[in-house]
């Protein structure tokens with residue numbers, strides 16, 4: 001497995017990002033800069049706009065207003081197709097529930113992003129198995145997601161998120177469905193792999209213990225970053 005170093009990581013720059021769902025405001029003009037290789041936690045109460053911000057930063061949605069840059073890409077100026085290609089190749093995402101395909105083995109789940117990029121099956125499976133080893137679940141490569149624990153499934157989901165060697169990882173409540181021990185071990189894994197790969201990470205959580213793994217924490221309230229509460233965690 002090659003370590004890409006910080007040269008591979010993407011910086012993030014969001015300016016004036018605002019979004020509504022119908023008439024309901026979700027984000028009210030957010031400015032956020034994340035350096036390449038930095039790990040930032042976005043915290044805040046439920047409904048404060050954390051997931052919407054993550055979707056805007058990762059190009060899942062185009063916000064109503066504002067600009068998002070990922071490295072040299074102005075995500076907010078890109079077509080839907082270009083955004084989804086960027087997401088498939090340069091962006092990794094991890095959700096609360098692994099969202100693995102239940103009918104596929106862990107190895108096939110992790111290989112999937114490579115197969116979507118038309119990599120040959122043998123090569124994709126070899127790379128997938130190497131990533132499963134990296135996250136400590138190589139023994140479970142041929143199991144279905146329903147046959148492994150929540151923490152093991154989340155490790156496989158992290159392998160799937162990183163198998164294309166993205167420059168940034170977006171994680172939305174990645175420990176939200178785990179007990180505290182499994183959650184801690186997944187956070188240690190994310191922190192270690194991010195450091196080894198030189199990855200930029202934006203981590204959404206409402207758990208202060210999870211946020212403490214980040215280099216820096218920013219707080220969202222009612223769709224606005226609470227500037228007074230920007231605290232350096234480390």
Ligand SMILES: Nc1ncnc2c1ncn2[C@@H]1O[C@H](COP(=O)(O)OP(=O)(O)O)[C@@H](O)[C@H]1O
Nearest residue numbers: 021024025026045046047048049050051052053
């Ligand atoms: N798809 C959606 N349709 C309508 N309203 C939504 C949708 N997603 C989120 N919202 C609303 O936008 C606001 C912010 O939601 P969200 O970004 O999910 O916050 P958080 O992740 O912090 O809980 C909330 O008021 C929520 O109800």
Ligand SMILES: [Mg+2]
Nearest residue numbers: 050051052172
């Ligand atoms: Mg959310």
